[in-house]
Amino acid sequence: MIVIPGSASPGLSQKIAKITNCEIASVERKRFPDGEMYIRIGSEIGGKDAVIVQSTTSDEKILEAILLCDATREANARKIIFVAPYFGYARQDKVFKQGEAISARAIARAIQANCDAFLSVDLHANTVIKWFTIPAFEVSAIPCVAGYFKGKKIDVIVSPDKGGIERVKRTSELSGIPYIHLDKVRLDGHTVTIKLPDYDFKGKNVVIVDDIISTGGTIKTAAKQMLDAGAKSVSCGCTHGLFLGNSGNELASLCTEVIASDTIETRFSSYSVAEEIARAISGII
Ligand code: R5P
Numbered sequence: 001m002i003v004i005p006g007s008a009s010p011g012l013s014q015k016i017a018k019i020t021n022c023e024i025a026s027v028e029r030k031r032f033p034d035g036e037m038y039i040r041i042g043s044e045i046g047g048k049d050a051v052i053v054q055s056t057t058s059d060e061k062i063l064e065a066i067l068l069c070d071a072t073r074e075a076n077a078r079k080i081i082f083v084a085p086y087f088g089y090a091r092q093d094k095v096f097k098q099g100e101a102i103s104a105r106a107i108a109r110a111i112q113a114n115c116d117a118f119l120s121v122d123l124h125a126n127t128v129i130k131w132f133t134i135p136a137f138e139v140s141a142i143p144c145v146a147g148y149f150k151g152k153k154i155d156v157i158v159s160p161d162k163g164g165i166e167r168v169k170r171t172s173e174l175s176g177i178p179y180i181h182l183d184k185v186r187l188d189g190h191t192v193t194i195k196l197p198d199y200d201f202k203g204k205n206v207v208i209v210d211d212i213i214s215t216g217g218t219i220k221t222a223a224k225q226m227l228d229a230g231a232k233s234v235s236c237g238c239t240h241g242l243f244l245g246n247s248g249n250e251l252a253s254l255c256t257e258v259i260a261s262d263t264i265e266t267r268f269s270s271y272s273v274a275e276e277i278a279r280a281i282s283g284i285i
Helices: 010-019 059-074 103-112 124-131 142-149 162-175 216-226 245-256 274-284
Strands: 004-005 028-032 036-043 049-053 079-084 117-123 136-139 156-159 179-181 183-186 194-196 205-213 233-241 260-263 268-269
Touching: 010 049, 010 274, 036 079, 036 205, 049 059, 059 079, 059 103, 059 205, 059 274, 079 103, 079 274, 103 117, 117 156, 117 274, 124 136, 124 156, 124 233, 142 162, 142 260, 156 162, 162 179, 183 216, 194 216, 205 216, 216 233, 216 245, 233 245, 245 260
Parallel strands: 004 049, 049 079, 079 117, 117 136, 156 179, 156 205, 205 233, 233 260, 260 268
Antiparallel strands: 028 036, 183 194
C-alpha cells in the first residue's frame, strides 16, 4: 500500500503511512502560466493499493483531489481509496430552494469517478454517503474527543443545538460526563441565537462539543452566554476546525481550551484521527 498525500493533509498522511507501515508517495505540484493546476505522482504506484488523503477544504483542494485520483488511476494502482478527512460542501446535501445544485452530490460524483472506495470522518450529514455509488464509509472522532476530556475536571458536555444531541450523548457514554443541549437558531452564515436550557451553570466547567467550527459564531455565542450564566470555564472540542477569519484567536481568548482534530491541520489540532482512519482502511483493503 502507498499513501498519496494531498496538500491539505500532509501531517495526517504521514501519520497514516507510519501506522500502516507503508510508503508515502512524492507529489509534484505546480501552476501553469495561466494558473491551471499541474499534478504528477513521482512514486511507482502501479499494482499497489493507493490511499489518497485530502481534506476538501476549498475549491482548490477539491480540484487537486480530482487530479490526484486521475493520476492514480492512470498509474494503474490496484485499488484506490480516497480519504477525505474533512469532506467540504457536505452542508448542501439537498435542494433547500428550487434551482439549487446538490453540492455534496456533485463533489461525490466528481471524486468517485476515479476511485474504488471513499472514507471520511464525521460527515456533517450522513446522507452524503448515499451520493456515492462506490463503497463509502465514515469513521468518528467522538471517541478521541471523549478520551481527551475524560478524567479532566469537566461537569457537563454541551451540544449547541438539537442536531448534535447524538454526538454529545455518545461523548457522554464514553467519558462518563453528563450532557445537555442548547437551542440554536441560525440567522445567517455568521450569526446565531442561543437559548440556554433550565440548567444551573454556576461554578461549572463546561465543554461544548460540535462537529465543525467554521466562523466560530456558534461556539462564541454559546460560550459567552454560559459564562454570563456563571459557568466557571468553557472549553470546546470539535472534529473539524476551519477557524475562519480571526475566530481561532477569538475562541482562544474566550475558552479555556480549544481542541480540534487533524482532519483540518491548524494550530488547534490537538488530537489525531490517524488511528481511526488506518483501522478503517485495513477493513476496506
Ligand atoms: C451546524 O449544524 C454545525 O454542527 C456547526 O454548529 C456549525 O457548522 C458551526 O458553524 P459556525 O462555527 O460558523 O457557527
